[in-house]
Amino acid sequence: MSLTKLEYNRIDLIAMAAISRGCMRVIPRTEAGKAKRQKVVVADMSGALNCFTVDPKANDVKQVFKAASLNGKGFSDIDLNKDKIFTAAGDCLRAFSRKGKEFFKVETNLTEPIGNIAVATPWVWTAGDYVVACFEEGNEVAYLNSPDHVNDLIMCAVKSDKKAEAVIACQDRALRVIQGTDVVATESCEGAVVSIQNLTLPAATKKQTDSNELLYGTANGFLGSKKISGHGFSPSWSLPGNAQGGVSALQTADVSGDGLPEILLGRDDGIFQIFGFEPGLQGSPPSLLFQTTVSESVQAVDSGNVLQTATEDVIICTYTGKVIGYTTDTSSDDMPVRLPGKAPPAGNKKGTQEKKKKLLALQEEIEKMKAKVQQKKDEYSKCSGNAIAVTATHNVKDKFVLDPSAAWFLTLEMDAPIDMVILKSDVDIELLDTDSNPCIVSTSDPEGAGKVLASYRCTESTSRIEIKVRTVEGQHGTLEAYIIPFLTPKTCQMTSYSIKPLSLHQRLNDAPALPNCCNLMKVDGSFTVTEMHSWIAQCLPEVPTLLQSESATFYFKSAFQNTILRCSYRGNEAVFVSDNITTLSVLWDFISRLATSKKIKLSVSFDNTNLDESCKRVLTLMHSKLQYQLSLSDRITMMEALKEIEIQEQDVSFLSREYQQVLKNVSTLEKEFAMQPRRLEFLCSIVKKLFLDKHKAKGQNPTHKIPLLMQKLQEDYSLDSLVNFFATG
Numbered sequence: 001m002s003l004t005k006l007e008y009n010r011i012d013l014i015a016m017a018a019i020s021r022g023c024m025r026v027i028p029r030t031e032a033g034k035a036k037r038q039k040v041v042v043a044d045m046s047g048a049l050n051c052f053t054v055d056p057k058a059n060d061v062k063q064v065f066k067a068a069s070l071n072g073k074g075f076s077d078i079d080l081n082k083d084k085i086f087t088a089a090g091d092c093l094r095a096f097s098r099k100g101k102e103f104f105k106v107e108t109n110l111t112e113p114i115g116n117i118a119v120a121t122p123w124v125w126t127a128g129d130y131v132v133a134c135f136e137e138g139n140e141v142a143y144l145n146s147p148d149h150v151n152d153l154i155m156c157a158v159k160s161d162k163k164a165e166a167v168i169a170c171q172d173r174a175l176r177v178i179q180g181t182d183v184v185a186t187e188s189c190e191g192a193v194v195s196i197q198n199l200t201l202p203a204a205t206k207k208q209t210d211s212n213e214l215l216y217g218t219a220n221g222f223l224g225s226k227k228i229s230g231h232g233f234s235p236s237w238s239l240p241g242n243a244q245g246g247v248s249a250l251q252t253a254d255v256s257g258d259g260l261p262e263i264l265l266g267r268d269d270g271i272f273q274i275f276g277f278e279p280g281l282q283g284s285p286p287s288l289l290f291q292t293t294v295s296e297s298v299q300a301v302d303s304g305n306v307l308q309t310a311t312e313d314v315i316i317c318t319y320t321g322k323v324i325g326y327t328t329d330t331s332s333d334d335m336p337v338r339l340p341g342k343a344p345p346a347g348n349k350k351g352t353q354e355k356k357k358k359l360l361a362l363q364e365e366i367e368k369m370k371a372k373v374q375q376k377k378d379e380y381s382k383c384s385g386n387a388i389a390v391t392a393t394h395n396v397k398d399k400f401v402l403d404p405s406a407a408w409f410l411t412l413e414m415d416a417p418i419d420m421v422i423l424k425s426d427v428d429i430e431l432l433d434t435d436s437n438p439c440i441v442s443t444s445d446p447e448g449a450g451k452v453l454a455s456y457r458c459t460e461s462t463s464r465i466e467i468k469v470r471t472v473e474g475q476h477g478t479l480e481a482y483i484i485p486f487l488t489p490k491t492c493q494m495t496s497y498s499i500k501p502l503s504l505h506q507r508l509n510d511a512p513a514l515p516n517c518c519n520l521m522k523v524d525g526s527f528t529v530t531e532m533h534s535w536i537a538q539c540l541p542e543v544p545t546l547l548q549s550e551s552a553t554f555y556f557k558s559a560f561q562n563t564i565l566r567c568s569y570r571g572n573e574a575v576f577v578s579d580n581i582t583t584l585s586v587l588w589d590f591i592s593r594l595a596t597s598k599k600i601k602l603s604v605s606f607d608n609t610n611l612d613e614s615c616k617r618v619l620t621l622m623h624s625k626l627q628y629q630l631s632l633s634d635r636i637t638m639m640e641a642l643k644e645i646e647i648q649e650q651d652v653s654f655l656s657r658e659y660q661q662v663l664k665n666v667s668t669l670e671k672e673f674a675m676q677p678r679r680l681e682f683l684c685s686i687v688k689k690l691f692l693d694k695h696k697a698k699g700q701n702p703t704h705k706i707p708l709l710m711q712k713l714q715e716d717y718s719l720d721s722l723v724n725f726f727a728t729g
Contacts, residue, residue, distance in 0.1 A: 003276050006256060006290040008314065008326035011307065013054060014061050016321035017044035018395040018415035019299050020076050021195075021248055022116070022152075024317035026304035027051070027083050027098055038304040039064055039098065041085055043075030044321055045395050045415075049087060051100060054306055054325070060358075065100025073113070081119045088114040093124060093135070106138045116153040118166055125166040125178075127153040130546070132168060132178060142180050148172035148544040151194040156212055156228065167214065167228070169193035172544040173509060175216060175226065175233065187226055187233035188509040190240075191218030192542070195250040199225065200261055215263065217247020219401060223265060223275070237285040244409050244466065245269040246399070253303040255312045262289065264314060266298025268399065268411070270464070272316055292326075294318055296464055297397060297413055319397055320415050320463055377488075393493070394485055400497045402541065406504050406560035407432055410467040410497070412483055419486035420457045421465055426450040427477035427499055430678060432468040433671065439465065461486070471503040472682070473560075474586045474689065476539075500539055501590045502583065505556040505565060507542035512555060512564055515579045517613035519697075521588060523574040525595065525602035532569045532591075539590045540567075558583070561621050561686070579614045582686075585693040608697050615694050615726050622687065623719045629680045630717055639666060684713050691726065 023043040029036070041051040047069035052061050069075060069089035077088045083098045090113050095104035108114065112128025119125075124135045127150040134142035149171035156167045156177070166178045171192045177185040199213035213236065214226045221241020227234045241247070249266030256262055256276060263275040263286055270293045275286035296318035307313045307327045314326040399411040412421060421439075423431075428451050431441065439456040446453040456465060469479070479497045484490060529550055537543035540556060551570035557563070563580035565587075578584050588604055595602045642655070642663050655663075691709055695702040712725055 003278060003287050003289060004256075006274055007328065008290060008292070009329055010292070011325045011327060013040075013315075013323045013325050014052065016042050016050060016317075016323065017046040017048065018319055018321050019044045019317055020074070021299050022077050022079075023075055024300035024302065024315070024323065025078055025080050025085070026302040026306060026315055027080065027085070028304070030083055030098070037309060038306050040302075040304075040306060040315060040323065041078065042317060042321070042323060043078045043087055043089075045074030047072060047074050047089065049075060049078075049085075049096070051085075051098075064098075065096075067096065067100060067102070070094070070105075076113065076115050077117050079117050079119045081121050084119075084121075086117060086119045086124065088117045088126065090114070093117070093126070104138070106135065108133070108135070108140070116150065118153045118155040120155045123155070125153055125155060127168060132166070134166070134180075142178075144178065144181050144183070145546070146170060146176070147546045147548050148174070151192065152196045154196050154198060156198060156214065167196060169196045169216060173218075173507070173542070175214070177228065185228070185232040189216055189218055189224065190222040190238060190509070191220035191246075193217070194219050195247045197250045197252060199252055199263075215250060215252065217250050217265065219246040219399075220403075221245045221247065221267070223247060223263070236283060239275075239285055241267070242403065244401075244403065244411065245271055246401070249298045249301040249316070251301045251303070253312060255303050255314060256289070257311060262286075264301045264303060266301045266316060268297040268397075269466075270295045270297065270318075272298050272301070274314070294322075294324060295462070296320055296322065319413050394483075394491075396483060396493055396495060398481075398495050400479075402504065402506060402559060404559060406558075407468050407470045408503070409434075410469065410479075410481065411464070412467070412481060412495070413464040414483060414485055414493075415463070417461050417463055417486040418458055418465055418483060419490075420455055420484045421467070422482040422484070423452065423454045423456065423467065423469075424450050424480045424482070425452040425477065425499070427475040427479075428452065428472050429479065429499075430470040430682065432470060434466050434468045436466050437468075438462060458486070470682075471499050472685070473502055473504050474582070475499070476501040476503075476590070500541055501586050502540050502556070502565075504558055504560045505540055505583075506559050507540075508555040508557055510555075511553075511566075512557070514564055514566065514577060515614075515617060517610040517617050518564075518577050518579045519581050519584055519610060519614055520607035521576045521578075521584045522605045522607075523576070523588070523591065523602055524572060524604075525600055526572065527595065527600050527602070529569060529571045531598070531600070532571075532574050535591045535594050536567055536569070538594065539587060540565075561618060563618060563621065580618050580690075581608075581611060581614060581697055582618075582690050582693045585696060606697050611694060611697060612727055615690060616723050618690055619687070619719065619723055619726065622683065626680075626683050626687075626713070626717065629676055629683060630714075632676045639663070680714070684710065687713060687722075694726065 025041055027039040027041060029038055037053055039051050039053050043049045049067040051064040053064060055062050071090045071092055073090040075087055075089045079086045085096045087094050091108045091110050093106045093108060094102060096102050110128060110131055110133060112131045114126045114128055116127040117124060122137045126133050129149055130146045132144050132146055133140055146168060150168050151171060152169040154167050156165055168176050170176060173189050173192055175187045175193055176183050193216050195217040197215045199215050212228050214228050217223050222238055224238030225236035227236050245267035247265060248268040251264040252261040254261055260277050265273045272292050272294060273288060274290040276289045277286050298316050299319050300317040303312045303314050305312060306315055307325050308329060311328050317323050395415045397413040400408060402408050431454055438460040439458055441454060441456055443454045477499050479499055481495050482492050484492050533547040553568040556565040565583050566577040568575045576584055576587055592602055646663060712722055
């Protein structure tokens, strides 16, 4: 039995300031207000808390109440306990009734600003970047430090006793159950966990199991479920995603009315999805029922009878503060909302006149505000001349992630339209094309200011830009992005990102089967396990910030070459195993440099028994990439001939499938050929470094053989001859 796809009509409701994740909720009905439409509450980064309802009859959004943060800081999270609204801003917790009356306030005095809260009275759990705390009736009763950054937090009754329990989603790919001051269970996931939510099952299903269902979303786009009980975690199902579309909002509700919960999911690439379960198959992965895009990060999602009373509507809020409703009333695309299921009242002159009056009043107010702004700008311009000094801070949301294609995606989002982004790097990077990037790209000579300087000028009005770059392993430095909004006077904000020596490696959750041809490097010295952990965290991505054990083992895989690295270390000793000698060489060069700066003496020993076999394996893994780039010239020549045949013959169905495919991909081949010299140089540099590192491990200097190696790569390449050259050269 296949599920019925859902259909929704989009209605833009209201625009606020930029919001943090989770800062929009639909307030549940009270028993007395069952016939009324539900209220929506939004807390933004400017420190304003707004509660409103939608009035379809008046085609208007009506404010219920408005409040401001006490410390002048923006709201970072809100949560509901029945119809009570709990908020977090800085280190302050406050709670409001559905009518806006404040009834709870606590200055927590925590060392970090509160980022996430979860409420089930009398308990309130809070999480900052690393600090997790629990308050009972406003008094702190539990406190602990998380091993890595906390991205989300929920309350979950795992055991039968009455102790308050919470689950935190951590950057180190882990879910952790906290009971009091202890972590009682830990479970690894496919990526950094950024969103979690309880999956509420029907009562009949709930009675059949003693476990709870927990949904999670990761930064690399996975959506999954874990069963959690007093015995710990057990996997249920997972759906893959993509690195650009990390899960930024997660909620469950029965929006279809079939008695089963649907999953409402928002992604940070602007995609919003609804997944549903087939009856009796709750343990199986859900099916996609609805998908749309809003071109901005989805920060919060919820559902309720907001636009109509018969069925549940879906409400989402984007990063820039746009509140958007999706209703099953698909008979009209008009905005704002009208009465669901009915045509607009014909001949309602009173309603039309009121609407016109409101529009005229708004237009007059806008014109007056424009005149005031222009007047102030003219006055300031006279005082300052051409150089106007301004201070304007905009909210910037950024993301820098490695995707499976071995390229880094830099996503920049601002609460104002973006005019230009300037990219500056002090190490070599390759700028790659992206289909979703509406920009004109220009490169300039950095003139001693770095290795790369490029500008991305937006050709369309957008508040979100994606930039794709590829780094070179062995080099480490900083990538800086200067974001200039499309506003006057011009201002600029800078964000920076660390490019690590082994930047194209991804951490693995489970221990992979190591190849038989691995090399081993052992490092001894007077270092602590914390110092070695810090060095590895500076060299490799996705390493937890804190280490809470006396030893550690991590596995990594190269996203570009598919080679494996195992790092095992404790105090005074570290062992690294890899099937790529270059990886070990880069790691040793970087660690020894850091140790020298701290005046720590290290000794290193290599087991090179499998050196030749490991080099052969790396060359075999690189063969398809080298062969493809080297064959591009021949394919372009063939393409020109085939294009002439196509012009003369029109119908080219008589050509082989291979030739037809070449004609089909003409534009793609031309783009790849334009980038071929750079990409071939990149591949040749990897092979060259592998050759040098192999001989370096043997204590030899093969510099005089490099010209011959380049000749074999670029003029008469074959895998067998290259492997033979490595073995005998």
